[in-house]
Amino acid sequence: MKGKRGVELAFNTIILIVLGIIVLVAIVLLFNRASGSFGEKINSFFTSSNVDTIVSQCNTLGEQEQKYEFCCVNKTVKLSRQEKLELTCELAGNKTWGSKIMELNCGSAC
Numbered sequence: 001m002k003g004k005r006g007v008e009l010a011f012n013t014i015i016l017i018v019l020g021i022i023v024l025v026a027i028v029l030l031f032n033r034a035s036g037s038f039g040e041k042i043n044s045f046f047t048s049s050n051v052d053t054i055v056s057q058c059n060t061l062g063e064q065e066q067k068y069e070f071c072c073v074n075k076t077v078k079l080s081r082q083e084k085l086e087l088t089c090e091l092a093g094n095k096t097w098g099s100k101i102m103e104l105n106c107g108s109a110c
Contacts, residue, residue, distance in 0.1 A: 048081045055100050058089035062102040071106035 054077050061070040074086040079097075093101035 048078065050076075050078045051097050054089075054092060055098065058092060058098075058101045061089060062104045065104070067104065067106060067109040070104050070109075072110040 054075050057075070058070065070089045072088060074088055075092070077085045077087055077092065079085065087095075089101060090104070090106050092098040093103060
C-alpha cells in the first residue's frame with residue numbers, strides 16, 4: 001500500500017500532459033484554419049514589401065473571375081517601409097512589378 005500513492009501521482013501526471021498536448025494542438029489548429037490571413041498579418045510587420053502577396057491575391061481573384069474585387073477594390077501595396085500605393089489589381093497589372101498579374105476584362109464591373 002505504500003507505493004500506491006506514487007503510482008497514482010505518475011498516472012495523474014501522464015493524464016495532465018496528454019490533455020495539455022491536446023489543448024495545444026487545438027489552439028494551433030484554430031489559429032491556422034480559422035484565420036487564414038493570420039500568418040500574412042504577422043509577416044507584414046516584419047517585411048518591407050507585400051508585392052508578392054498582392055500579385056498572388058490578384059491572380060486568385062482573376063482565376064475565380066471576381067470582377068468587382070479585381071477591378072474596383074483598391075489594395076494597399078507596400079513597395080518599401082515608407083512607400084505605399086492604393087491600386088486595383090487591374091492597375092497593378094500595368095506596373096513593372098505587376099507584370100505577373102493575369103489580365104481580366106473589367107469592362108463595366110464598377
